[in-house]
Amino acid sequence: MANFQDIAKQFTEFYYNQFDQDRKQLGPLYRDNSMLTFESDSVAGGANIVSKLSGLPFEKVKHAVSTLDAQPSGENGGILILVTGALLVDEEQRPMNYSQTFQLLPDGSGSYFIFNDIFKLVFG
Amino acid sequence: MANFQDIAKQFTEFYYNQFDQDRKQLGPLYRDNSMLTFESDSVAGGANIVSKLSGLPFEKVKHAVSTLDAQPSGENGGILILVTGALLVDEEQRPMNYSQTFQLLPDGSGSYFIFNDIFKLVFG
Structure with missing residues (x-):
């Protein structure tokens, strides 16, 4: 069984590849x-989240991950991830x-979904 | 009862004030x-964490928070926080x-403790 570090890495790669190819x-x-939280906006539920991400004012986008760290987030099998990178x-x-x-939380069928997602641009 | 945003803000202020005054x-x-995860080092347990933080190679330190965002992290009453700032x-x-x-997780007596803590410097 993959450990939380491997899962975090695989999930994040998949997420950013999908985001950069077609974020719709x-x-x-995501789940209901x-x-x-994207910059100062907060939305809940998969449909609203995808709508928010799809409506962002750019077409082409490319994420480059600089650092990725993960920890188990609790007894429910969740995984907490902090990514720093460039866009x-x-x-x-x-x-x-x-x-x-x-x-990430286990979805009950051997995979994971995103329960919490907070994105911030870093200036300075 | 305070909501998760207020708790996140109060907790973070208290944490950085304490860190900057006397991180020992x-x-x-923290709990056992x-x-x-501090940069590339991972430690577990309150005593090891305080030992790690106390041993960092600086004496004076001042955190300045730029952004703070929080979300409920699950049905256990936990709170997920992302801070960006300068040091x-x-x-x-x-x-x-x-x-x-x-x-943060509830400690069972009306307060909270830090279950997960991931700190990364951001270059670039």
């Missing part, structure tokens, strides 16, 4: 009780730094 | 099952950016 397809990674959008040449934290 | 006194905020150590004039995520 991220729905299966999932939460997203390149559209024709912008200068990447923006971001930090993002996820809590 | 942070013990009561708490985890800390000034000793006589260094230039602050370092950092991101830190906490999961």
